[in-house]
Amino acid sequence: MRFTFLFRIFGLIIGSLVCVGGVYAQLPGSDGTGATLPSMAPVLSRALPAVVNIAVTQTNTRAAPPLSRWGYAPYYRRAPRPTPRTNNLGSGVIIDAKQGHILTCYHVVKQADTIAVTLHDGRKLNASIIGTDTDSDIAVLKIDADNLESLPIANSDAVRVGDFVLAIGSPFGLNQSVTSGIVSALGRSGLGFDGYENFIQTDAPINPGNSGGALINLQGELIGLNSGILTPGSGNVGIGFAVPSNTAAAIAHQLTRHGEVKRTLLGLLSDDIAIEEDKHLGLESDSGAQIIAVLPGSPAARAGLRSGDIVISLNQHDIRDASDLEQSISLLNSGDRVVFNLMRSGIPTQRRLIIDRQRPHQLYGEEINALLTGTVLRQRPYLPTRSLNRSRVDVVSVAPFSAAAHFGLRPGDGIVSVNNRVINNLADIKSAATKTAAVLDLELHRGNRSLQLTLRR
Structure with missing residues (x-):
């Protein structure tokens, strides 16, 4: 009886929801007692x-x-x-x-x-x-x-x-x-x-x-x-x-x-706001994203955005956290005008800028080292927020039967370091993996885990 009663109540709740606003769902039929059933x-x-x-x-x-x-x-x-x-x-x-x-x-x-x-x-x-x-x-x-x-x-x-x-x-x-x-x-x-x-x-x-x-x-x-x-x-x-x-x-x-x-370049790195910092930063809630770095010469730098600024909204879209800010930026187009509403040292302020397009950077592996022949590497076209994936360069493709494929390198792998050198861009890889290097020790990010991979001549 109790479950029958609860089911009828649930049916009435669903019925009320689907009746409001002209929803397509209707309530045909009954359970034999006159109570309508949702569908x-x-x-x-x-x-x-x-x-x-x-x-x-x-x-x-x-x-x-x-x-x-x-x-x-x-x-x-x-x-x-x-x-x-x-x-x-x-x-x-x-x-x-x-x-x-x-x-x-x-x-x-x-x-x-x-x-x-x-x-x-x-x-x-x-x-x-x-x-x-x-x-x-x-x-x-x-x-x-x-x-x-x-x-x-x-x-x-x-x-x-x-x-x-x-x-x-x-x-x-x-x-x-x-x-x-x-x-x-x-x-x-x-x-x-x-x-x-x-x-x-x-x-x-x-x-x-x-x-x-x-x-x-x-x-x-x-x-x-x-x-x-x-x-x-x-x-x-x-x-x-x-x-x-x-x-x-x-x-x-x-x-x-x-x-x-056609992704854009804004030139900032953000992170979530720590709950204990809300009052210190003059915030009423923990919504928003804190800028922790600004790329010199970028649109963000030219617009006067600073490390420590709290982004409250972007083009009237309230920002929940750093991931929301990154997602919002990723949907902007080159030439878009952007309005940032910020909190700076507890004082509301506003900054405006025009978005530049960021051009993707790719490099063929054979330009770096013979062990990477048959691969295409790409520098990530954005500054990611806090993430489990620390890589800045991705493997776009690996040719079948190549040396890289033989040693286990896969498309989608993120390259974190080469020969114990942290990789931030393609220039770092060219410097760490010289053409004469006979061994490449790679630290990779694959899926949701990190692993080590060694390529040898």
Whole structure:
């Protein structure tokens, strides 16, 4: 009786929520006593056709992804195979039905030779990549098909902790699977993921294969792109993460327009505010980000930003923490005018600047040392906030059968030091790994762990 009563109360609460604001969900049927029962079927009838399954065929072995970035992680850990294979790696969301654009996670289609998309109605189509962005883990695909349905995109800044959500995707290859839950937290960071971290956390069950799928609200709108889980194993324990829709949409816009993300250079390093410093800094709360370093000659330096300044808002967007500030900066475009509201020594102040574009720096390994032949290295195009990943130079690609591949270097590895010298940029690598060096001792950041790797002639 007690559980029946609680279920009816829960049904009434859900019913009240879905009735407010003209939500698509309705309350059909009853339990035989006259009490109405909630159903998400009307919401899903509109959302499901916009969510697709993505399968990737790959001939080159890819590196094992970190546990927090997965499609079918167990398959990646098998020994390399010389023949092509197909894995049901994840999901995607149609965001432009007319153009056939599909939003998904970069790690789902990374190093794909062919990409097959299965639609809600069973049609199977080949897809091409329009553009990818490793730092945000976003990719945009294109298919040629008629009668597609897209998913409307909500303002993720309006999402609140406690909001009911639905996760749609293809866990373990089970197409069009739906789970439900709530928003557990916002702005989640410090997880050790590669790239930017500013996630929506949810307890809606997310499993391998959900990557790139939709996290929607009860209006049937996209609020996040399911990206990963935190788990001691390979299954769900109720801690899932999604890229906010505002971030995903902004990155997708650049990818569809330019084929790449044209990142900007602001030139500052920030950190979260320690709780014990709130009163000392004249703050009413612990929201905001503290600038701890400013790059000389950068737009931030020219605008008069200083180490110790507290960033309260950026272009009227309230800054929660350092990760939120980094994410907000990453979405700016070259030429954008930016207004910073700051607290400096307890006094409110404002600074304005115009963003410069930061051009990516890449270098071929053979320009450094023969042991690195076949690799492409990239200097990170931004100053990261506090992170478990201390690397400033990433391995973009490693040619199969190269010496670097033989010794275990993988795409996505972050180079922390070379021959006991800390690496801050590509010039440091050229200095530490001279052309005549016969041994390269590398300290790497891979996924969520650090490791040592030695390359020898």
